[in-house]
Amino acid sequence: MKRLDGKVALVTGGAQGMGASHARAIVQNGGCVVIGDVDDKRGMSLVEDLGNHARYIHLDVRINADWAGAIEYAESEFGRLNVLVNNAGVLKDAGVTDCTDAEWDLVMGINLTGAFRGIRAAVSSLARSAPSSIINVSSTAGLKGFSGFAAYGASKWGIRGLTKNAAIELAPRGIRVNSIHPGTIKTQMNDGHEISFDHVPQARAGDPSEVSNLVVFLASDESSFSTGSEFAADGGEAAGLPGTTRRTGISSLREDKPSRKVWLTSNCEPQE
Numbered sequence: 001m002k003r004l005d006g007k008v009a010l011v012t013g014g015a016q017g018m019g020a021s022h023a024r025a026i027v028q029n030g031g032c033v034v035i036g037d038v039d040d041k042r043g044m045s046l047v048e049d050l051g052n053h054a055r056y057i058h059l060d061v062r063i064n065a066d067w068a069g070a071i072e073y074a075e076s077e078f079g080r081l082n083v084l085v086n087n088a089g090v091l092k093d094a095g096v097t098d099c100t101d102a103e104w105d106l107v108m109g110i111n112l113t114g115a116f117r118g119i120r121a122a123v124s125s126l127a128r129s130a131p132s133s134i135i136n137v138s139s140t141a142g143l144k145g146f147s148g149f150a151a152y153g154a155s156k157w158g159i160r161g162l163t164k165n166a167a168i169e170l171a172p173r174g175i176r177v178n179s180i181h182p183g184t185i186k187t188q189m190n191d192g193h194e195i196s197f198d199h200v201p202q203a204r205a206g207d208p209s210e211v212s213n214l215v216v217f218l219a220s221d222e223s224s225f226s227t228g229s230e231f232a233a234d235g236g237e238a239a240g241l242p243g244t245t246r247r248t249g250i251s252s253l254r255e256d257k258p259s260r261k262v263w264l265t266s267n268c269e270p271q272e
């Protein structure tokens with residue numbers, strides 16, 4: 001008996017990065033997975049690699065019709081849906097005073113509203129196949145403040161709040177809802193960022209598989225008494241070790257704009 005036997009998961013943003021790692025871990029642990037993403041090429045290629053327990057569907061988390069299609073597809077391919085991993089996310093390097101309306105709307109629309117739409121769309125199916133689990137991907141940016149990521153931080157705190165409300169409402173229907181809070185993880189989201197780890201007790205970035213271990217636990221019935229909670233996989237970042245250095249050289253995610261300096265912690269001195 002494997003840990004996720006009988007579990008059917010939908011993982012958003014599963015074509016690459018942590019979502020791909022979660023999908024792989026779900027299959028390795030005996031579950032079935034539907035990967036939803038906007039990157040069809042990568043998503044299709046991943047499911048070919050994962051084999052018969054994996055499917056891909058185009059799912060833009062901002063679009064209600066895509067959500068309905070993805071849930072129907074999971075049920076028709078695998079007979080049920082009992083795990084939803086709201087993982088899709090984007091990051092924009094823009095602080096409170098320079099974040100544009102478009103940047104704000106994009107980040108909130110995908111990271112927060114996308115998860116809300118997903119929960120709303122999936123609830124009936126999850127309740128039918130309970131016990132079920134919703135795993136909302138927040139961040140250490142949903143546990144503390146940063147400089148330079150206004151919309152991202154707000155969206156990740158929002159995910160945490162949404163999780164608590166959903167957990168309270170959905171417990172009677174057999175659905176647990178938790179948030180996970182990765183620290184800095186080696187994925188494309190961090191490409192081009194120079195990151196210091198002096199505020200991280202373990203002084204390193206995490207591997208996606210270290211977060212997937214948490215996802216497998218929360219997806220499985222091993223976590224049957226956990227709901228409405230926060231689970232960090234962050235090398236101790238949220239423990240409060242003060243950082244002294246800054247994060248610089250940000251460029252790759254905003255090729256259209258000049259590099260800007262962004263600080264990881266609130267107690268460090270900006271430097272030119």
Ligand SMILES: NC(=O)c1ccc[n+]([C@@H]2O[C@H](COP(=O)([O-])OP(=O)(O)OC[C@H]3O[C@@H](n4cnc5c(N)ncnc54)[C@H](O)[C@@H]3O)[C@@H](O)[C@H]2O)c1
Pocket residue numbers: 012013014015016017018019036037038039059060061062087088089090110137138139140181182183184185186187188189190
């Ligand atoms: N990498 C980190 O250090 C880190 C830390 C904490 C939290 N997170 C969070 O973890 C999650 C995964 O991050 P990652 O590092 O793997 O990112 P990534 O950039 O490697 O992958 C993100 C995936 O989301 C997909 N996506 C983007 N917009 C979408 C949309 N509208 N609908 C569906 N899919 C969409 C992308 O195509 C991509 O496959 C995100 O929510 C992110 O905010 C990342």
